[in-house]
Amino acid sequence: MIPNHGMSRREHLRWWGAGATALAAGALAPPLAAGQEKQPPESPEVVADRARRMQWWHAAKFGMFIHWGLYSVYGHHEWAMEEEGIPVAEYELLAKQFKPQPNAARAWAKLAKQAGQKYMVMTTKHHEGFCNFDTKLTNYCAAKQGPGRDLVAEYVEAARAEGLRVGFYYSLMDWHHPDGARCATDEAARRRFVEYTHGLVRELMTNYGKIDVLWYDVDWPLDPKGWESEKMNAMVFKLQPDIIVNNRNGVPGDFSTPEQEIRASRSGRAWESCMTMNDSWGYQRADDNWKSAKTLVGNVIQCAQGGGNYLLNIGPKGDGSIPEESVERLTAVGRWMDKHGATIYETERSRVNDSVFAGFTRKGNTLYVQVANWPGSKVAVGGIKTKVTSAKLFTTGQKVELKQEKFRVQFVGLPEQAPEQPVSTIAVEFESEPVQDNEWTRRERPRRGVGV
Ligand code: GLC
Numbered sequence: 157m158i159p160n161h162g163m164s165r166r167e168h169l170r171w172w173g174a175g176a177t178a179l180a181a182g183a184l185a186p187p188l189a190a191g192q193e194k195q196p197p198e199s200p201e202v203v204a205d206r207a208r209r210m211q212w213w214h215a216a217k218f219g220m221f222i223h224w225g226l227y228s229v230y231g232h233h234e235w236a237m238e239e240e241g242i243p244v245a246e247y248e249l250l251a252k253q254f255k256p257q258p259n260a261a262r263a264w265a266k267l268a269k270q271a272g273q274k275y276m277v278m279t280t281k282h283h284e285g286f287c288n289f290d291t292k293l294t295n296y297c298a299a300k301q302g303p304g305r306d307l308v309a310e311y312v313e314a315a316r317a318e319g320l321r322v323g324f325y326y327s328l329m330d331w332h333h334p335d336g337a338r339c340a341t342d343e344a345a346r347r348r349f350v351e352y353t354h355g356l357v358r359e360l361m362t363n364y365g366k367i368d369v370l371w372y373d374v375d376w377p378l379d380p381k382g383w384e385s386e387k388m389n390a391m392v393f394k395l396q397p398d399i400i401v402n403n404r405n406g407v408p409g410d411f412s413t414p415e416q417e418i419r420a421s422r423s424g425r426a427w428e429s430c431m432t433m434n435d436s437w438g439y440q441r442a443d444d445n446w447k448s449a450k451t452l453v454g455n456v457i458q459c460a461q462g463g464g465n466y467l468l469n470i471g472p473k474g475d476g477s478i479p480e481e482s483v484e485r486l487t488a489v490g491r492w493m494d495k496h497g498a499t500i501y502e503t504e505r506s507r508v509n510d511s512v513f514a515g516f517t518r519k520g521n522t523l524y525v526q527v528a529n530w531p532g533s534k535v536a537v538g539g540i541k542t543k544v545t546s547a548k549l550f551t552t553g554q555k556v557e558l559k560q561e562k563f564r565v566q567f568v569g570l571p572e573q574a575p576e577q578p579v580s581t582i583a584v585e586f587e588s589e590p591v592q593d594n595e596w597t598r599r600e601r602p603r604r605g606v607g608v
Pocket of ligand 1 (some may be wrong): 222235374415
């Protein structure tokens with residue numbers, strides 16, 4: 157492909173593949189989503205406390221999302237109940253049929269660890285309203301239905317056994333609870349439903365030891381005032397002083413949650429892209445639109461490049477087993493992470509962002525040029541304004557010759573074929589933090605010919 161500098165940066169970075177729109181820092185970034193990132197000023201104490209709580213999460217970069225519930229038994233995607241208009245009484249039958257094998261979560265946690273994922277986030281209650289945990293507040297829960305036990309407890313134990321951090325997804329929207337919709341128009345229903353919601357969250361924050369992430373979802377049909385979101389978060393932090401929370405209960409929380417796209421925040425606010433591996437979060441037996449391992453590795457890189465995290469989903473079946481296609485892909489990603497993890501974990505946002513065949517991650521003054529479409533014995537990067545001091549192939553340590561000119565750096569004498577699959581890394585040392593500016597190249601590079 158011949159780079160066309162008139163095209164948008166999104167098109168420009170097409171190699172990252174379906175499902176991921178690439179994003180660089182600075183002027184070409186798309187506008188902010190309404191209300192998403194505007195925050196009132198915070199006190200230095202609040203900022204420092206957030207930095208403390210989020211340290212592990214920023215270093216971790218890569219997590220596993222797990223969508224599991226009654227929809228996994230049905231196998232038509234987690235929105236089936238609404239999209240197929242299934243009556244509540246009919247949908248409830250799935251609760252009796254849900255009979256997962258014991259400790260299914262152990263295989264998820266092992267796979268997550270092998271894939272290089274450092275944390276897990278599992279649905280404790282999705283929009284369908286079924287609680288995967290034991291609760292005093294409803295009988296519509298795993299302990300009192302088909303599973304006959306607390307699936308969240310099993311999950312927590314499994315994640316901890318692999319040394320992974322534990323996250324809880326919780327959907328505020330509820331298609332099952334009698335007050336789940338009328339709470340918007342009936343104040344008594346709102347009070348009951350908010351009490352129920354805060355009560356379930358309280359149980360989750362109380363009964364499972366230390367929880368690392370609370371991942372709210374869909375706040376329909378109330379606004380943050382209606383949900384009493386500030387009060388809910390205050391309770392959460394009281395019970396779990398080290399936890400981090402996302403922004404989907406309508407207040408900013410600790411991080412933003414771009415979905416099915418990679419969109420770095422412009423404000424410097426923490427962000428995490430969540431993404432499916434095919435097109436469904438919950439198990440969808442016929443969905444075969446799987447992303448390649450190359451795309452998934454590219455997405456991990458692309459998130460790290462923008463200073464964010466990547467939360468990649470699996471949708472286990474009703475018995476708890478993971479679709480084979482997901483196992484294969486995560487295993488391949490893990491093979492790459494095994495060798496290249498140091499170029500991902502603990503990296504910081506890169507100010508080199510632009511290439512049609514590579515991504516970039518950074519640690520201090522070291523830039524990892526993550527080459528996905530290996531061009532041959534010469535790899536060049538334009539617009540670099542910082543002095544390069546040395547370069548090597550990351551996995552072998554083999555020294556790489558380089559030539560730096562005003563508008564480009566060329567790495568030469570490289571192997572004709574890509575040394576690694578699906579992405580090969582050149583580790584490049586700079587005199588200071590590497591900076592790229594391709595608009596500078598476009599404007600300033602001496603021109604000649606026509607009209608001279
Ligand atoms: C959306 C969907 C939901 C999914 C979530 C993950 O909000 O409604 O099904 O769980 O995204 O981010």
